[in-house]
Amino acid sequence: MAVTIAEVGRSTARSLSAGEATGLLLYRNFLAYRRAWYIFATGFLEPLLYLFSIGVGVGALVGDFTFNGQSVPYAEFVAPGMLAASAMNGSVLDSTFNFFFKLKYNKLFDQMLATPLTTLDIARGELSWSLLRGGIYSAGFLLVMLAMGLVSSWWAVLVVPAALLIGAAFGAVCMALTTWMRSWQDFELVTLATLPMFLFSATFFPVSAYPGVVRWVVEATPLYRGVVLCRELTTGAVTWASAVSVVYLVAMVVVGLLLCRRRLDTLLLT
Amino acid sequence: MTLSEPGSMIHAADLRKSFGGFEAVRGIDVDVRPGEAFGFLGPNGAGKSSTMRMVAAVSPVSGGTLRILGMDPATDGPAIRARIGVCPQEDTLDTELTVWENLFVYGRYFGLPKAEVREKVEELLEFVQLTDKAKAMVDDLSGGMKRRLTIARSLVNSPELLLLDEPTTGLDPQARHVVWDRLFRLKQQGVTLVLTTHYMDEAEQLTDRLVVMDKGLIVAEGSPLALIAEHSTREVAELRFPVAAEGGTHEPLAESVADLAERVEVLPDRLLLYTHDGEETMAKVHERGLEPIATLVRRSTLEDVFLRLTGRTLVD
Ligand SMILES: Nc1ncnc2c1ncn2[C@@H]1O[C@H](COP(=O)(O)OP(=O)(O)O)[C@@H](O)[C@H]1O
Numbered sequence: 001m002a003v004t005i006a007e008v009g010r011s012t013a014r015s016l017s018a019g020e021a022t023g024l025l026l027y028r029n030f031l032a033y034r035r036a037w038y039i040f041a042t043g044f045l046e047p048l049l050y051l052f053s054i055g056v057g058v059g060a061l062v063g064d065f066t067f068n069g070q071s072v073p074y075a076e077f078v079a080p081g082m083l084a085a086s087a088m089n090g091s092v093l094d095s096t097f098n099f100f101f102k103l104k105y106n107k108l109f110d111q112m113l114a115t116p117l118t119t120l121d122i123a124r125g126e127l128s129w130s131l132l133r134g135g136i137y138s139a140g141f142l143l144v145m146l147a148m149g150l151v152s153s154w155w156a157v158l159v160v161p162a163a164l165l166i167g168a169a170f171g172a173v174c175m176a177l178t179t180w181m182r183s184w185q186d187f188e189l190v191t192l193a194t195l196p197m198f199l200f201s202a203t204f205f206p207v208s209a210y211p212g213v214v215r216w217v218v219e220a221t222p223l224y225r226g227v228v229l230c231r232e233l234t235t236g237a238v239t240w241a242s243a244v245s246v247v248y249l250v251a252m253v254v255v256g257l258l259l260c261r262r263r264l265d266t267l268l269l270t
Numbered sequence: 271m272t273l274s275e276p277g278s279m280i281h282a283a284d285l286r287k288s289f290g291g292f293e294a295v296r297g298i299d300v301d302v303r304p305g306e307a308f309g310f311l312g313p314n315g316a317g318k319s320s321t322m323r324m325v326a327a328v329s330p331v332s333g334g335t336l337r338i339l340g341m342d343p344a345t346d347g348p349a350i351r352a353r354i355g356v357c358p359q360e361d362t363l364d365t366e367l368t369v370w371e372n373l374f375v376y377g378r379y380f381g382l383p384k385a386e387v388r389e390k391v392e393e394l395l396e397f398v399q400l401t402d403k404a405k406a407m408v409d410d411l412s413g414g415m416k417r418r419l420t421i422a423r424s425l426v427n428s429p430e431l432l433l434l435d436e437p438t439t440g441l442d443p444q445a446r447h448v449v450w451d452r453l454f455r456l457k458q459q460g461v462t463l464v465l466t467t468h469y470m471d472e473a474e475q476l477t478d479r480l481v482v483m484d485k486g487l488i489v490a491e492g493s494p495l496a497l498i499a500e501h502s503t504r505e506v507a508e509l510r511f512p513v514a515a516e517g518g519t520h521e522p523l524a525e526s527v528a529d530l531a532e533r534v535e536v537l538p539d540r541l542l543l544y545t546h547d548g549e550e551t552m553a554k555v556h557e558r559g560l561e562p563i564a565t566l567v568r569r570s571t572l573e574d575v576f577l578r579l580t581g582r583t584l585v586d
């Protein structure tokens with residue numbers, strides 16, 4: 001048996017297209033996560049629990065709400081907020097902790113770079129994975145909203161791509177930032193950034209509750225852009241202003257991805 | 271500019287690598303021919319891994335010329351990596367996957383079709399004797415098994431050139447011999463092997479030709495036998511003494527026997543007498559009334575070559 005000499009009739013190794021490379025990275029992550037599906041499940045449950053306790057429970061005390069001039073039940077107001085937040089959470093988990101583990105401990109990327117794969121393939125593939133995860137979460141969440149009668153417009157179909165965009169934006173930026181992390185302790189900073197966003201980005205109450213400057217700050221946070229975008233879609237209040245959110249999030253994807261690739265070059269191709 | 275020898279697997283001319291202000295590789299010239307087993311022998315910090323990483327097209331060249339399979343790693347990285355196999359110094363196995371999945375997924379990174387990779391994985395598991403570990407997680411393997419898995423992985427794309435950075439460092443003697451045996455078979459199959467090591471016996475056993483590296487430079491080049499013939503004597507008489515007291519050396523002892531050998535090396539715990547006939551020299555040493563605590567007559571090795579060229583031992 002000749003183990004190495006290329007044998008007649010066998011294909012020769014070659015570089016991969018962007019699509020093939022992304023597919024393979026997704027496949028690799030699927031194999032790895034198959035053994036830890038319950039971690040997958042908790043990420044889905046969290047926003048659902050919030051929806052039940054706050055949206056439905058607290059909602060019973062609060063009553064209806066005026067959003068963009070229309071009267072909306074509180075649960076219907078909170079649900080899209082939770083959807084956006086779940087897209088953020090799913091993607092932040094993958095692009096911080098899991099990305100760090102692959103980068104520093106599993107030496108996964110060093111391994112990949114010994115093959116025809118490139119740093120851009122890695123950045124793109126890992127981002128697609130967090131996207132896929134975020135997408136599954138939000139599609140599931142949308143079904144729950146539908147079942148609970150919390151969707152009042154056909155625009156809501158677009159909420160899944162919107163959630164993907166939110167996931168991609170957070171994923172790309174978090175991956176880039178993670179390349180600067182030195183130890184697990186540094187991840188406290190992630191919680192420090194995402195928890196306040198989760199609580200205050202007009203998720204549970206409208207942004208009009210804030211006084212002038214604070215309101216401006218909140219409106220500039222990425223999660224707020226995601227929350228209003230989802231809410232505009234599920235309540236059917238889509239306007240040109242929604243495009244601002246889209247552009248904002250797309251910019252995060254592009255900048256995050258390019259930065260991440262640059263950092264992987266400096267860290268791994270030494 | 272130096273022209274590449276035709277068909278050269280690796281061609282390096284005045285190759286350099288710097289990290290910040292520190293130059294780890296300080297201008298080396300290397301040509302590796304097809305089918306050859308080529309070695310980089312040198313102590314820790316010599317610049318072996320830095321060189322290997324440049325050759326593996328994962329580390330940008332800081333200066334000089336480098337061609338791998340006739341291609342420039344700066345512009346053809348993926349194409350080069352598609353045709354070579356790499357066994358890095360530190361295992362980079364995927365700890366979240368099983369042994370089988372490690373090989374399969376890695377093979378797919380080379381754009382090979384599923385069915386072919388599946389077949390190849392079975393062959394390779396057989397080759398490195400890990401078939402019964404196919405379903406094990408990587409963390410449950412011994413050090414020797416991990417190394418063998420890494421070697422199997424480096425072969426998944428049927429490479430024309432195989433780079434092995436310290437393939438047996440950290441393995442126990444038995445595990446080392448298993449790895450040597452596998453590498454020897456690859457060599458017989460005509461794979462071009464390039465390996466680094468700081469074990470002189472590994473270099474002697476596996477390589478046809480090697481360069482001795484020290485502090486980022488090549489200090490000698492040739493076949494193991496030629497290097498020994500050129501830089502050492504046939505035999506060595508070793509005289510072991512108690513370790514010299516703080517501040518003292520065995521220098522005076524060395525002077526008393528200097529005329530008995532072509533050359534005498536003084537180490538903290540022994541004298542090495544380089545001579546054509548070790549037994550005869552040893553007899554004369556005893557006639558002079560010296561009383562070493564132990565003696566040994568042996569053939570010269572690459573270790574002696576290294577000592578001669580650098581004044582230091584390979585493994586410290
Ligand atoms: N990424 C790096 N950054 C800074 N210095 C490095 C880096 N890699 C290697 N070095 C230094 O370069 C020298 C040569 O290292 P290396 O090539 O690993 O030697 P060897 O493999 O022969 O032990 C060492 O002094 C090492 O500390």
Ligand SMILES: [Mg+2]
Nearest residue numbers: 318319359436
């Ligand atoms: Mg090394």
